[in-house]
Amino acid sequence: MFLSPSFRQGVKAAVPVWIAFIPSSFALGMAAKGYGLTWEEIVLMSALVYAGPAQYAVVEPLAAGKPALQILIATVLMNLRFLPMSAAMAPYFRRVKRTRLLWASHFISASSFVVPYIRFQSEEKNGGKADRAENSEAHLDFFLGVGATAYCVWVAGTALGYWAALKMPSGYEEGLRFILPAYFASVIAMDLREWLAAGVCAVAFLLAIPAAMWNQDWGWMIAAIAVATIGWRIEEWRRTD
Amino acid sequence: MAPDRLTIVAGMALVSYALRVVPQLLLTGWSFPASWDRYLRLLAYALVAGIVSVALYLTAGNFDAAAAPRRTLALAIAVLVTVKTRSAVTGMLTGTVAVLLLSWYASG
Numbered sequence: 001m002f003l004s005p006s007f008r009q010g011v012k013a014a015v016p017v018w019i020a021f022i023p024s025s026f027a028l029g030m031a032a033k034g035y036g037l038t039w040e041e042i043v044l045m046s047a048l049v050y051a052g053p054a055q056y057a058v059v060e061p062l063a064a065g066k067p068a069l070q071i072l073i074a075t076v077l078m079n080l081r082f083l084p085m086s087a088a089m090a091p092y093f094r095r096v097k098r099t100r101l102l103w104a105s106h107f108i109s110a111s112s113f114v115v116p117y118i119r120f121q122s123e124e125k126n127g128g129k130a131d132r133a134e135n136s137e138a139h140l141d142f143f144l145g146v147g148a149t150a151y152c153v154w155v156a157g158t159a160l161g162y163w164a165a166l167k168m169p170s171g172y173e174e175g176l177r178f179i180l181p182a183y184f185a186s187v188i189a190m191d192l193r194e195w196l197a198a199g200v201c202a203v204a205f206l207l208a209i210p211a212a213m214w215n216q217d218w219g220w221m222i223a224a225i226a227v228a229t230i231g232w233r234i235e236e237w238r239r240t241d
Numbered sequence: 242m243a244p245d246r247l248t249i250v251a252g253m254a255l256v257s258y259a260l261r262v263v264p265q266l267l268l269t270g271w272s273f274p275a276s277w278d279r280y281l282r283l284l285a286y287a288l289v290a291g292i293v294s295v296a297l298y299l300t301a302g303n304f305d306a307a308a309a310p311r312r313t314l315a316l317a318i319a320v321l322v323t324v325k326t327r328s329a330v331t332g333m334l335t336g337t338v339a340v341l342l343l344s345w346y347a348s349g
Binding site (some may be wrong): 021023027037041044045048049050051053054056057058060062064068071072074075076077078079080081082083085086087089090093098101102105106108171172174175177178179180181182183184186187188189190191196197200201202204205206207208209211212213216220221223224225227228229231232235236 | 278
């Protein structure tokens with residue numbers, strides 16, 4: 001598999017994903033140190049969970065000893081996007097052996113979904129739908145070339161970020177605490193294209209604090225779900241209008 | 242490692258893996274409605290915005306009034322630099338430098 005042309009093509013296509021993963025995983029490692037998690041905890045989390053936004057969302061509650069249920073629900077909500085991504089990829093892996101599929105599924109992430117999916121769709125345009133099933137093994141090799149290498153970068157980046165934070169002299173704690181919120185706010189700012197989504201972010205941001213003061217464990221999450229639901233209803237109403 | 246944290250990380254791993262693998266095994270050929278995709282996108286934005294706010298302003302469950310102004314200013318700088326440069330990393334680094342300078346200035 002690792003020497004197959006499809007895997008190597010996947011590795012080449014993954015370079016932009018690695019570049020995106022290096023700063024975010026590094027920031028996660030640094031923030032984990034800032035919040036008081038151990039090196040083993042954050043590296044194990046990167047290796048086993050491998051989901052940036054979810055990991056980011058639970059660093060503070062995990063370090064603060066918040067209820068496990070809150071952390072698990074936050075993880076599920078942040079990772080619900082894996083359902084449509086994985087379902088969209090499934091037809092391209094239809095004839096892959098189940099054991100390969102079982103371990104390869106761990107490498108599905110937003111970035112390692114987009115690169116192969118766009119490629120498979122463009123292949124399909126050129127070769128017809130028959131390609132989907134016939135090329136299942138090659139598709140999975142390509143996906144693994146992207147996903148498995150990006151995964152290694154993510155785990156190594158987390159470990160290195162934590163190590164770098166250990167080497168920082170005292171007086172930089174404020175920076176360590178700030179680096180991850182700043183990164184995610186910046187990623188959202190880059191990603192936002194519509195006023196409605198920007199409004200949802202702004203209202204969720206503003207409501208999070210009073211909601212968290214009302215209920216320390218669940219407040220911010222309930223507020224975020226409510227704001228997203230209202231924003232979504234407005235969007236659907238505008239589409240049908 | 243504290244065993245309770247290990248258990249929680251294992252639980253996170255389990256639910257994350259289930260969300261990845263279930264469609265591969267059970268939902269082949271299934272496509273989710275476009276409105277569902279739109280809801281998940283907004284939900285992810287709202288959750289990230291909420292946790293950014295909590296991570297910035299709350300310390301041990303209390304509003305950190307002394308640090309809030311400098312963190313707000315640094316966050317605004319990070320977002321503005323990101324929008325101007327189209328680079329999240331540049332925005333993050335600029336904001337982090339700003340918050341460090343402001344905190345050092347505040348502590349005299």
